[in-house]
Amino acid sequence: EAQVTQNPRYLITVTGKKLTVTCSQNMNHEYMSWYRQDPGLGLRQIYYSMNVEVTDKGDVPEGYKVSRKEKRNFPLILESPSPNQTSLYFCASKERGQGPHTIYFGEGSWLTVV
Amino acid sequence: GQQVMQIPQYQHVQEGEDFTTYCNSSTTLSNIQWYKQRPGGHPVFLIQLVKSGEVKKQKRLTFQFGEAKKNSSLHITATQTTDVGTYFCAGPGWNSGGSNYKLTFGKGTLLTVNP
Numbered sequence: 314e315a316q317v318t319q320n321p322r323y324l325i326t327v328t329g330k331k332l333t334v335t336c337s338q339n340m341n342h343e344y345m346s347w348y349r350q351d352p353g354l355g356l357r358q359i360y361y362s363m364n365v366e367v368t369d370k371g372d373v374p375e376g377y378k379v380s381r382k383e384k385r386n387f388p389l390i391l392e393s394p395s396p397n398q399t400s401l402y403f404c405a406s407k408e409r410g411q412g413p414h415t416i417y418f419g420e421g422s423w424l425t426v427v
Numbered sequence: 428g429q430q431v432m433q434i435p436q437y438q439h440v441q442e443g444e445d446f447t448t449y450c451n452s453s454t455t456l457s458n459i460q461w462y463k464q465r466p467g468g469h470p471v472f473l474i475q476l477v478k479s480g481e482v483k484k485q486k487r488l489t490f491q492f493g494e495a496k497k498n499s500s501l502h503i504t505a506t507q508t509t510d511v512g513t514y515f516c517a518g519p520g521w522n523s524g525g526s527n528y529k530l531t532f533g534k535g536t537l538l539t540v541n542p
Contacts, residue, residue, distance in 0.1 A: 355532050
């Protein structure tokens, strides 16, 4: 079954405590991306990756890091989380290119920073 | 940068009524995609439109891509309670360096259906 798996699904953490949200896909997709979803602001892209070792900033990259050492994994790292990073986070993947490729989203990770 | 605007922000209908959401891009798009997100769920890809003036149907859903490839619409005929959710359009673009692939989402239209 085609899947994008995120962990943790829910997390409450404290300001400044480094955390990582993992994302893994089983479809051998080259393209992966992270989004955050906030009320009234919709889905905004944080980072994306076209392939292993190739990453680039999206629209809201401040405060986040990513890495792409393997094709299937694309972790999102918050080195020093702050309350304004409280949000719902989605990882997504698809085949490379602009063809009619289905984009698959993970189930989301609710992050609260206090 | 590229902007994708969607209206209305909210729409409440009686079951059986029709529903339409509109999407406009500040730039010409190579294609446009539509997603549905159920309450508490994650976005689910519905369709991608590529050609100017393209119209595609999925049962009671009709998707259109404008002739200028800058606007699109999603129309649902005879809504059902299962149609409840937020509908997003999204347009691909390229970053400032022209070397990568970005996806810009509209803010979505939340559809509620009164049974």
